[in-house]
Amino acid sequence: MKLYACIISTDAKKDKAALLSLAQRFSYSIELMADGIVFDVSGLQNLIGDVNKISDTILVELKKSSISGSIAIAETIDAAIFLARDVSTGSSNPKSACHIASPDNFSQLPLQHLLIDEDTQRVFRDLGIKSIRELGQIPHDELITRYGQQFKNVIDVI
Known part of the structure; x- marks a missing residue:
């Protein structure tokens, strides 16, 4: 199973070098973003444990590096x-989304987190559509025909 970790920092510009160093402890496949970093953690289940343990291990390293996110x-x-991004809203304390393996959690995310105009x-x-789940319940052909x-592209992301 492929797994990816994402860290969203409250000050990614300042934390860029520390984020990169942290990600390199876990992966060789890394991508920096404007607000954080994403990296492949596939296979770490064999070394560290389940998703919760991987997340907790990364969280410990975040705290050691004094990175808030x-x-x-x-x-x-x-x-x-x-x-x-959803976990990071409303707090500057480092925290972890340990329940993330569930597709249901993804579908409950607000649409504001999608990178759309x-x-x-x-x-x-x-239209009163607030979450990815609500958007998924609307016939896609109707949305595309009516709104362009x-x-x-938005539907393809979800």
Whole structure:
């Protein structure tokens, strides 16, 4: 099973070198982002344990490095990023999303975490669509026909 960890930092610019160093302790496949870092943690279950133990181990390293932020681990890069961003809202204390393996958690995320333009977000708000789950329940063809091709791109992400 593929697993990806994402750390969203409250000050990613300042923490860039420390985030990179931390990720390199766990993986060779790393991608820096504007607000954090994502890295492949597949196979760590054999070395560290289940997803909760991996997350806790990364959290300990975050605290040792004095980085404030949040961690999420998921089966896709996008899910890890969205979950870490969701966990990070409202707190500057390092914390971990240990429940992240569940697809249900991903579907409950607010649409504001998707990297979509404000006009599209506004259409969703006007339609009363707040979560990925709610968006998934609407017939995709109807959204694309009514609002245009950019909605196909959003649907492809989820």
